[in-house]
Amino acid sequence: MTDSVMRRAELPGMKLFSRGKVRDVYDMGETLLFIATDRISAFDVVMEEGIPGKGKILTALTMFWLERLGVPHHVITDRVSEMPPEVRRFEAALEGRAMLVRKLAIFPVECVVRGYLAGSGLKSYRARGEVCGVALPPGLREADRLPAPIFTPTTKAVSGHDEDMTFDDMASLVGRERARELRDRSIAVYLQASEIARARGVILCDTKFEWGA
Structure with a gap:
């Protein structure tokens, strides 16, 4: 992980749940950790290049809409300082691009x-x-x-x-x-x-x- 482009979120000692087209998800037991990387996906293809800061912008957009729409949602916090100790170890890399969320059954x-x-x-x-x-x-x-x-x-x-x-x-x-x-x-x-x-x-x-x- 670098400060320029994060193509993968590597968190040693934590359980990787899945890697999507853009987000990496870690299993925290009763919760999940969503990490928006800087990967680019278009037409169901993940590109080799990344865009610096893209994941932070996606996370900011998500929080903007959740806060203004007032709809019940899955996010517990987007502040790494409020997350469990094992996540806070990676605060410098994750701040602005991580969300701790509740586990839900998603309608298909x-x-x-x-x-x-x-x-x-x-x-x-x-x-x-x-x-x-x-x-x-x-x-x-x-x-x-x-x-x-x-x-x-x-x-x-x-x-x-x-x-x-x-x-x-x-x-x-x-x-x-x-x-x-x-x-x-x-x-x-x-x-x-x-x-x-x-x-x-x-x-x-x-x-x-x-x-x-």
């Missing part, structure tokens, strides 16, 4: 909300006039604002690409009542976040949520 869906027509949503609309089973009015163009935000869930793939699913597909996985709850909460949080972004001159085109219990 990616909860995507779209407020504008772009990306894979645009491709689906042009092919079928709908996105994840949600019919949209004809004549929409790229980057048009949708009449109302739409909920377009995807699978949560362990490897490879996430696949689009309909609301009924999602309900078959988690139950219809839970699916409604996740849909409604996701749209509500998107609307709140969209207003926060808009006040700062930023358009929140779409976003993805992961929920657990």
